[in-house]
Each structure stands twice: as C-alpha cells, then as structure tokens.
Amino acid sequence: MDPTIRKMIHGFRHFRKAYFSDSTELYSRLRHGQMPGTLMIACCDSRVDPAHVTRSGPGEMFVIRNVANLVPPYHPDSAFHGVSSAIEYAVCHLEVKHIIVLGHSNCGGIHALMSEGEENHHPSEFLTRWLSLAEPARQRVKERLGDQPMELQLRACEETSILLSMENLMTFPWIRERVEAGLLKIHGWYFCMNNGELYDYDSEQEEFLPLDDGMEFL
Numbered sequence: 001m002d003p004t005i006r007k008m009i010h011g012f013r014h015f016r017k018a019y020f021s022d023s024t025e026l027y028s029r030l031r032h033g034q035m036p037g038t039l040m041i042a043c044c045d046s047r048v049d050p051a052h053v054t055r056s057g058p059g060e061m062f063v064i065r066n067v068a069n070l071v072p073p074y075h076p077d078s079a080f081h082g083v084s085s086a087i088e089y090a091v092c093h094l095e096v097k098h099i100i101v102l103g104h105s106n107c108g109g110i111h112a113l114m115s116e117g118e119e120n121h122h123p124s125e126f127l128t129r130w131l132s133l134a135e136p137a138r139q140r141v142k143e144r145l146g147d148q149p150m151e152l153q154l155r156a157c158e159e160t161s162i163l164l165s166m167e168n169l170m171t172f173p174w175i176r177e178r179v180e181a182g183l184l185k186i187h188g189w190y191f192c193m194n195n196g197e198l199y200d201y202d203s204e205q206e207e208f209l210p211l212d213d214g215m216e217f218l
Contacts, residue, residue: 068109071165
C-alpha cells in the first residue's frame with residue numbers, strides 16, 4: 001500500500017477512536033444536525049488547514065476552501081455557483097454569526113495572479129479565469145506599489161485580496177441585511193507562515209494587526 005494512503009488510514013483509525021468511542025457524545029449530537037457559529041472561507045493550500053490553524057473540532061466551523069480564498073460578487077444566474085451556494089447555505093440556513101476570510105502568505109494562487117504577463121506564466125483551462133476575480137486587488141497593488149520589490153507586492157496582494165472578498169460578501173443582499181442588523185460579523189484574517197502570526201484586519205486603522213486573544217469581535 002502507498003505510504004501516503006497508509007498514513008491516512010491510520011489517521012482515520014485515530015479519528016474514529018477519538019470521536020466514536022463510548023466515552024464521547026460529540027457525534028451522537030452531530031449526527032442529528034450541525035450548528036456551526038462560523039463560516040470560514042480559506043485557501044486550498046495544503047499548508048493552511050483552517051481547522052488546524054484555529055484548533056477547531058468537528059461541527060464548529062462551516063468551511064469553504066478554494067484557490068486563493070476568493071469570494072465572487074453576488075451574481076444569481078443559471079450558471080453553477082459552488083462558493084456562492086455554500087455561502088447561502090451557511091448564512092441563510094445555518095445562520096452563522098461570523099464569516100472569516102482567511103488568507104495566507106506564500107499563496108500560489110496570488111503568485112500566479114501577480115505573474116500574469118510574464119514569460120513563465122502559463123494560462124490554464126480553469127485557474128486563470130478563477131483568479132481573474134482578484135484582478136482588482138492586483139491592480140490596486142500595482143498602482144500603489146508597482147515600483148517596490150515583488151516580495152512586498154505579493155504580501156500586499158494577499159492582504160488586498162482578502163479585503164476584496166470581504167467587499168464581495170457585502171454584495172449579497174441577505175449578508176448585507178444581517179451585517180447591518182448586527183446579526184453577522186465579517187472578519188479578514190491573514191496567516192503568515194514565515195513567523196507563525198495571525199493578523200486581523202482593523203477597519204479603523206485600515207491595516208492588518210496581530211490578532212490578540214482578548215480582542216472583542218461582536
């Protein structure tokens with residue numbers, strides 16, 4: 001058996017022992033339904049598992065993961081909308097109280113976006129179109145920091161794309177209604193793998209600040 005698959009099976013056995021033994025009632029409750037308080041929109045990157053980063057257990061978060069943690073603007077039509085449908089379910093049916101857009105450093109999707117037009121940039125069947133959602137973020141960074149080192153531009157675009165996704169969330173009418181009524185809070189978080197820090201966007205100071213356990217979010 002492939003070592004990778006063997007490791008996963010071993011991990012499942014550990015999971016089953018931890019959550020389905022006679023000593024736990026967690027899945028006895030969860031099998032009847034879920035009541036997560038948070039919707040987490042995160043990147044597909046294998047290094048940034050939102051459950052691990054936040055040490056959340058089963059049933060605590062409703063998670064959407066996609067390349068570069070992007071949220072498309074509200075646009076109901078006859079096309080397939082995987083991200084938007086999951087957002088609708090979390091907000092309108094599960095009635096989550098928080099939405100967190102979790103971005104991170106060294107994001108391959110943002111790097112591909114910022115490399116557009118370069119010789120080593122290779123358009124793809126699906127990825128290029130998907131990343132075009134973040135084109136406004138790239139443009140903002142190029143206009144403001146176009147003469148700065150690429151490392152600085154990449155970090156700025158990773159952060160700016162989080163803000164763009166937060167803006168797009170507010171184009172959904174049933175999200176805006178809940179936010180304005182004080183029933184829902186939107187957060188922008190940035191995880192830096194270089195120093196192990198988690199940052200929260202402060203709208204008053206208009207910057208990402210290190211997240212403090214004592215911070216109030218509602």
